[in-house]
Amino acid sequence: xxxxxxxxxxxxxxxxxxxxxxxxxxxxxxxxxxEQNVNDEPMLRHVVLLSFKEESTEEDIKKVENAFIALKDxxxxxxxxxxxxxNSPEGLNKGLTHCFLVTFGSEADxxxxxxxPEHQAFVEVLSPHMKDVTVVDYWAK
Numbered sequence: 001x002x003x004x005x006x007x008x009x010x011x012x013x014x015x016x017x018x019x020x021x022x023x024x025x026x027x028x029x030x031x032x033x034x035e036q037n038v039n040d041e042p043m044l045r046h047v048v049l050l051s052f053k054e055e056s057t058e059e060d061i062k063k064v065e066n067a068f069i070a071l072k073d074x075x076x077x078x079x080x081x082x083x084x085x086x087n088s089p090e091g092l093n094k095g096l097t098h099c100f101l102v103t104f105g106s107e108a109d110x111x112x113x114x115x116x117p118e119h120q121a122f123v124e125v126l127s128p129h130m131k132d133v134t135v136v137d138y139w140a141k
Contacts, residue, residue: 042139043079044110046102049134051095056129067125068100074118077109078102095132103140110137 048068052061065083072081080103086093104110113119 041105044104044107045138045140046104046110046113047136047138048100048102049096049136050098050100050126051131051133052097052129053131060129064126064129065098067122071102071118071122075113075116077104077112077116079105079109096134 083100
């Protein structure tokens with residue numbers, strides 16, 4: 001959006017600078033097609049907060065992380081994906097250690113994702129190690 005306004009402002013400035021010239025000139029303007037900002041499109045966020053069982057090893061947890069990360073390349077309905085581990089100093093995470101954020105373009109995309117065989121295979125990898133999970137979905141504003 002900023003680029004669009006910059007182009008309009010520069011065009012107006014160019015026209016204003018030329019208006020001092022008494023001879024008639026045709027000022028050619030060009031419409032520039034701007035790529036739509038991802039933030040302008042509605043995005044459905046699927047937030048998954050996890051904690052792992054005490055008996056789960058670092059290797060077990062890494063296997064779960066890698067399986068979740070791999071979903072972005074296996075399920076085309078996933079528009080974006082990010083994840084990380086808790087580092088909040090507030091101590092309000094209630095034992096949840098991992099956050100995964102999956103982005104969809106529509107509820108229909110999420111409906112494909114949830115029963116998708118690759119997602120179900122991930123759930124099989126996760127289940128033996130999951131102590132707790134919280135899932136929140138929302139439309140980004």
